[in-house]
Amino acid sequence: MGNKLRKVFLGLFTMAATVLQAQKNDLGAWYMYFGNNKISKKLNFHNEIQYRNFDAIGDLEQLLIRTGIGYDLTENNNNVLVGYGFILSRPYVNGEKTENTEHRIFQQYITKQKFGRFNIQHRYRLEERFLEDDFRMRFRYYVNLNIPINNKEMVPKTLYASVYNEIFLHLDSPVFDRNRVYGALGYVINKNMRIEAGYMNQIQENKNRGQIQIGFYNNIPFTKD
Incomplete structure (x- = not known):
C-alpha cells in the first residue's frame, strides 16, 4: 500500500507540473512551507515561507x-497567536514589473473540531497592514476540511483529501x-510531517485566477513534553 500511495502522489505532482507547463499564462504556482512547532506544552512557534x-x-x-x-x-x-509578516510583491503595472514591500502584524484564533473522519479547522485572523503609502486593516475567515482516504485517522502513510475556503x-x-x-490531495509522511498538492482559485476585483499549490507541513516539536 505504501508504494502505491507514493506512486499516486508522484503522479499528482507530475500532473501539476504538466498543467503548469501547458497553461503557464493562465496559472500561477505557490510553493509553501508551514512550521508549527511546540515550544512547551502550551506555547508554539509558527513559521512559514x-x-x-x-x-x-x-x-x-x-x-x-x-x-x-x-x-x-x-x-x-x-x-x-500574535505574529509578524514581511511581504515582497512584484506585480505588473501597465505591463511593467514593479516592486513594493509590506510589513504586517496579525492576531489570530484557531479552533479544531473532529466528526468521525472529518477534521475541521476554523481560523479567524485580524491584520494590520503597513503598506509603503497606506495603512489598512483586514479580517480573514478560513475554514478547512481534511478527510483521510485509506485510513480512518490522519496517521502516518495516510492519503487524504483537503478543501478550504477563505474570505x-x-x-x-x-x-x-x-x-x-482550494482542493487538494495530501499525504501524511509521519506524525509530524505531511505534504499537499492542489489547486486554488482566487476571486479578486471580479477576476478569477488559478494557482497550483504545493505545501509542506512541519510540526516537529522543540520540546519532549
Whole structure:
C-alpha cells in the first residue's frame, strides 16, 4: 500500500507540473512551507515561507515570510497567536514589473473540531497592514476540511483529501477584498510531517485566477513534553 500511495502522489505532482507547463499564462504556482512547532506544552512557534509565482517558477509574484508565537487555551486546541509578516510583491503595472514591500502584524484564533473522519479547522485572523503609502486593516475567515482516504485517522502513510475556503474583508471601503477556494490531495509522511498538492482559485476585483499549490507541513516539536 505504501508504494502505491507514493506512486499516486508522484503522479499528482507530475500532473501539476504538466498543467503548469501547458497553461503557464493562465496559472500561477505557490510553493509553501508551514512550521508549527511546540515550544512547551502550551506555547508554539509558527513559521512559514511562501514563494508565489506568476508562472511555474522564475517570475516572482510575491515572497511572504510569516512568524508568530501562539498559546493553546485548551490541550492542543483553541490556539491564540500574535505574529509578524514581511511581504515582497512584484506585480505588473501597465505591463511593467514593479516592486513594493509590506510589513504586517496579525492576531489570530484557531479552533479544531473532529466528526468521525472529518477534521475541521476554523481560523479567524485580524491584520494590520503597513503598506509603503497606506495603512489598512483586514479580517480573514478560513475554514478547512481534511478527510483521510485509506485510513480512518490522519496517521502516518495516510492519503487524504483537503478543501478550504477563505474570505478576506477590509475594515473600511470597499469591504470585500478577495475569496479563495482550494482542493487538494495530501499525504501524511509521519506524525509530524505531511505534504499537499492542489489547486486554488482566487476571486479578486471580479477576476478569477488559478494557482497550483504545493505545501509542506512541519510540526516537529522543540520540546519532549
